[in-house]
Amino acid sequence: MLRYLYGNDLCQHPRLARQMFCDRADQFKVRLGWDVTLDHAGEERDEYDALNPLYVIWEQADGSHGGSMRFLPTTGPAMVNDHFGHLTTGPIQSPLIWECTRFCLARGADPKVAAALMLGGGEIMQGFGIKHFVGVFDARMVRIYRMIGSSPEVLGSQGEGREKISVGLWAFDAVAQARVAARAGISPEQSRFWFDYSFSSTSLGGWARTG
Numbered sequence: 001m002l003r004y005l006y007g008n009d010l011c012q013h014p015r016l017a018r019q020m021f022c023d024r025a026d027q028f029k030v031r032l033g034w035d036v037t038l039d040h041a042g043e044e045r046d047e048y049d050a051l052n053p054l055y056v057i058w059e060q061a062d063g064s065h066g067g068s069m070r071f072l073p074t075t076g077p078a079m080v081n082d083h084f085g086h087l088t089t090g091p092i093q094s095p096l097i098w099e100c101t102r103f104c105l106a107r108g109a110d111p112k113v114a115a116a117l118m119l120g121g122g123e124i125m126q127g128f129g130i131k132h133f134v135g136v137f138d139a140r141m142v143r144i145y146r147m148i149g150s151s152p153e154v155l156g157s158q159g160e161g162r163e164k165i166s167v168g169l170w171a172f173d174a175v176a177q178a179r180v181a182a183r184a185g186i187s188p189e190q191s192r193f194w195f196d197y198s199f200s201s202t203s204l205g206g207w208a209r210t211g
Contacts, residue, residue, distance in 0.1 A: 001059050002056060002057070002058060002059075002116060002120045002123075002191065003016070003056070003057045003058075003059050004057075004123075004124070004194075004195060005054070005057060005198070006052055006053070007050075007052040007053050007054075007055070015064075016059060016063065016064070016065055018041075018043065019065035019106070020055070020057060020068050020104070022041075022043055022044075023065055023068075023104055023107070024044040024045075024068075024102060025042055025044035027105065028102075028104075029044060047077075048070065048072060048078075048079060049070070051072060051077060053071055053072045054071045054072075055070055055071070056068060056069045058113045058116050058117060058120075066106050066109045066110070067103075067104055067106060067114065067116070067117050068102070068104050068117070069100055069101070069103050069104070069120070069121060070100070070102040071098050071101075071121075071124060071133075072099050073099075074092050074093050074097045074099050075095055078092070078093075078134075079099060079136065080092055080099055080134050080135070080136055080167055081093070084136050084165070084167055086158075087136075087155065087158060087165070087167045088167055089155075092134050096129070096131040097130070097132045097134055098124070098128075098130050098133055098134075099134050099135060100121060100133045100135040100170070101136070103117065103141070112184050112185050114148055115180050116184040118150045118184075119177070119180045119186060119191050120191070121133060121170070121172070122176065122177050123192065123194075123195040127199070132169050133169070133172075134167065134168070134169050134170075135152070135170070136166070136167055136168075137165075137166055138164065138165055138166075139161065139162050139163070139165075140162070147183070148180055148183055149176070149180055150170065150176060152168025152169055152170045153168060154167070
């Protein structure tokens with residue numbers, strides 16, 4: 001199932017949270033070789049995790065972490081502006097644009113998990129009245145986005161081949177929702193139920209939603 005948890009609420013789900021940060025360490029540090037820092041517990045966290053972001057997490061049937069993404073409004077600190085501003089024509093700052101980062105899949109995750117996470121991102125757009133997501137992605141993600149059926153508009157890039165890094169802008173309409181839901185094998189009704197359930201059963205220790 002999809003869970004929506006603010007950083008302040010992760011303490012209520014310690015196993016799920018620990019596995020998420022450990023899977024991030026495994027993906028970004030071990031498998032991809034990124035220059036990220038691991039803490040004493042072997043978890044990958046950065047300064048943006050300290051800003052009470054909203055996480056979308058795919059929870060497996062056994063309660064373990066299958067994949068996750070992290071969201072923050074661009075009206076505050078954002079990775080795309082702080083570290084990748086040279087790839088855009090100016091800072092991206094709008095209450096209608098949120099940043100999506102740390103797209104992570106656990107080892108052995110079903111390919112449908114990636115689509116489920118994108119579907120969750122669409123629920124955030126609809127539920128919070130957001131028009132776009134912005135995010136930085138590498139060349140390997142192009143195929144994944146195409147497979148899911150949710151490719152971004154590219155705002156700027158640097159590098160070539162496998163080393164290429166881009167900033168993308170995502171929109172999400174009813175057509176895209178139907179396409180991604182079909183790829184994930186999740187009905188739009190089930191997806192909306194998980195979103196509504198998460199926000200009716202958490203402390204809502206983050207930002208107010210609309211609707």
